[in-house]
Amino acid sequence: MFGEQGIQYLKANLTKVLRSQGVLLGLVLIIIVASIVEPTFMTVSNILNILRQASAIGIICLGVTFVMMTGGMDLSVGAIVSLCSMVAVVMMNTYGSLPGSTGIVLLAILTVLAIGFAIGVINGLIITAFNGRLGETFIITYGMQIVVASLALLYTGGQFVPGIFAMGLYQQLSMGFVPIICFLSLAAIMHVVLAYTGFGKQISFIGANMDCARMSGIKVSRLRVITYGICGACAGFASIIVTSRVYSASPLQGTGYELEAIAAVVVGGTSQSGGTGGIVNTILGVLVLSVLGNALNVIGVDANAQLLFRGAIIIIAVGLDMWNKMAKQRESTK
Amino acid sequence: MSQFILEMRDICKSFPGVKALDQVSFRVQAGEVHALVGENGAGKSTLMKVLNGVLQANSGTILIDGKPSVFKGTKEAQAHGISLIYQEFNLVNTLSVAENIYLGFLQTGKSGLIYWKTVRKDASDLIGRLGFDFSVREKVQNLSVAEKQLVEIAKALSVNARIIAMDEPTSALTTKEIEKLFEIIRGLKAQGITVIYISHKLDEVFAICDTVTVLRDGHIIDTKNVRDTNHPEIISKMVGRPVEMSYPRRAVAIRDDETVLEARGVACAGFVKDVSFSLKKGEILGIAGLVGSGRTELVEAIFGARSLHAGEILIHGKKVRIRSTADGKGCSMGLVTEDRKETGLALHYSVSDNIVITNLKKISKNLFVDRKLSQEQVGRYVRELGIKTPSARQTVMNLSGGNQQKVVLAKWLFSDVEILIMDEPTRGIDVGAKYEIYLLMNKLVEQGKSIIMISSELPEVLGMSDRVIVINAGRKKGELRGDGMTPEAVMSLAIK
């Protein structure tokens, strides 16, 4: 009977689509529901708003993706954002009103990138000194988070620093399309590097099997250090966008960013054991969480209650991914 | 009362797309040592797993002492007296010997709490029954391979096993330890315990077993008394065609005037004390020695996977500093590791991904990996090495052991190695694939490459090498060539 066969066919393929593109479908669903409840959701200005707000955390996620592809984790990114925020704003306050302020902005950006990179490299060096696996990256970057967070506090003795420099280029970095372009272009570059260059392939391989990578002549330690450095630099870059938007810096600016970033990366489909996933996955994850946050805001759900949704999404997304992987494995042994 | 303690009748077991066992009927007499031989993929492991309750047969019956039995899990199989000792030991490394023997079901006292004294005493008794004496408090990770195997046998005894199946029990044992294992098996036989001996090693089968059953492609081919048959007959039944027993001949390719590699006074903390040797172009140099004598550590140090504490390495007469595997690779060396699943391959990656990783430059155009180029190159190697895979994008995990090993070889050939170091190159690989690897090795040296081969299989080392050095407790005890290459000579140098 066509009806029965048709239903079987639909059932089989539906589950397949559900588990492999579940997160994407979820995103679409959220958008549809939100648009129905609140028509202003799908306006251009709101979309841009979402993308703009997602850019800062998105940039951090890009760096975290690289680290997670090697099978590690970086819990210090939030603290790096805090520290770099402080440094950037203080620099701008001190020199920002002088003539030639474009150069100062550039200098601030470079300084902050350097600080982020340096901290990342230190993370990497410590971890690779002992061939640290996931558990060690966890604890070591956690320790570093505490250290860097206290440095951020020490920098101004715990004081909140409002921006007092002249309005200008710096503020523009978070307005209009600029942050979105920064995020997407960085994402494009990193995607190409990860998926199409030797460097990227080696990084993924390290995550797939670190021992095999080492035995195959890959410079595992060096690559890992570079990866952590890149992650730190991304955090530094993100701090520029954040401080630009809020025109100030708080020593606790980046608190909680690391867990948000890891959540987005994981929701997007990059495995925490390394070797699978990538930048495109991460962009999806970032979008899902940002759209969800915005949608809930627009619908009128309390910020605190939103946490319930975010937590649930993490579990559901990863659950779907696991289901998909298991099903694929069963199929491939045919 | 059937004379057959175990009978498996018309067992069928299929996996998606593969019929692993097809109407397999297998009978074992009580108290005998029965060998089960066959190539990789023939179905031996599957048959044993069905017996042990790990897998459920699709159809067929199992009879123990003539009574039909159904095993829904290992516990039930155990209750019927069946124990399976896997090739990769089933032990928890962080726990003690005693605890491993009684894992999860330790003896409790009246209070309901574990009575460790009894547990330890019982464990010690079991070890003693096997003729050994080491502390049962020792953590399993500190034991040698042979000792771990004893723990496995003790485990079987602890549940009063009447049928003990051993899967490739000697793959990591030294000759002395194999002798001891045979003693134990004879001892088990004397106690009335039936042993099923799964192995590729026909020498051992003919030494210790009473009966041999050959499995091929999921079918039982034949069962014979060991006395009534011989090596060639069994091999031809295993492979399905008459096969040469000897190792493939090759054209002499050695360039005596060119020394590609020289190691002088190599030492490595704790494992290698002082080893010197040289490797000529076109030569296959065998490294023999007992397990644990430092052979693997020696080659790891040469390749750069382990730090060298003393000594020098010269490539083509020039001193080189090798401090990492990248350096080793840079000197045109490659290392096929002992354990391809752990350190040789990224199991979840494709054949293609695994092969190209050693030389990404080869498939890149201006920094970027070129898909087409990659497909071409990989295709070449897959064809040349005869890797049986539906496509180069197949996940490596799904390939057979022999093909997996070929992927590892392809990986190193991809980086244009001149010196290939192979550590136990044919371990866990069936007879047919082994021969193919030997042919490949011959081809490589004929092309001008040089090979260092570590092997614990004496026939292999002697059959394939031009020269053999013997390592004993971290030192080079001797070098053999030509007529001097005999098993006795190797053994006398290897054993203190």
Place this chain on the structure above:
Amino acid sequence: MSRAKTKDIRPLELFLNQTVLFLLVGFILIMALVKPSFLAWWNIQNVLIDVSIYGVVACGMTILIISGEFDLSASSQYMWAQILYITLLNSTNNPFLSIILTLGSGFLLGTINGLIVTRFRINSFIVTLGTMTMIRGLCLVFTGGKMVDTQNKFIKALGSAEFLGLSSLFYIYLVVLVIISAMLAYTNFGRRLYATGGNIEVAHLAGINTAFQKTAAFSIMGVLCSIGGIMLVAQLRAGSTQYGTDLALTCVAATVIGGTRLSGGAGNAFRTALGMLVIVVLYKALIYLGLQAYYQNLVKGSVLILVVMFDLFMTRRRTTMKQERS
């Protein structure tokens, strides 16, 4: 392959295993020299109370690490227990009923964690990251971010009760510590946790229900988090989402400092207690030395890194020495 070698390593290993103990004792001695009042009774009491409250939860974390899992949601569960207990206390005025209900809620939350991890085979770090977020959301929605407090006499009495000069909370911790340690060392359930964490396939083949073991570990953790939360309420008579944000990671740190491998299959509650003692002593010492809050964290973080580095270094040495035997 000589047995002699192991015997040689033993005394050295024993020494290395106790480095944490030596560090702790050494540190206390230094502090005593610099500021003798550090060893004052009230200060010791202070330290012990903090160790007790966090220590209870750390016992649970140890159990989970032994079985091969993590629980990041400990912080949130701890917060939730405080809030729930106070709310129940204020509304029912029955401290015992409130305790039972709070423990029940902890058991439930823990079990949910365990079921998601085992049924869906998702890495516990990720799952508990999710549940941590959700429970935190629950807490915030419930309290609106405000602190809650109680005037209940029973809990006041419990909090200030002393026996032999030591707070009742310390005794509660001792009881928990002894029970958990006995469970780990002398019950098959406990030993199966080690097997599950040591090698899950082997444990499974031996007939151990590894899914049950892991779920049970999470359930126990849930209950212990609740006990910890109740203990904090006893001490402060208040609860909020501010207290214990770093609980989960501090417990993991205590376990690592105590010498337990994060890979599972080994460890015990006493070592973790030692590790927790180190952390709290260090923290209090920094406060005592008058170090500003920011410097405290700086030192705390650096010490954590250094201890882990030291521990990894020692593991490496041990593995290299052991390889000789294999």
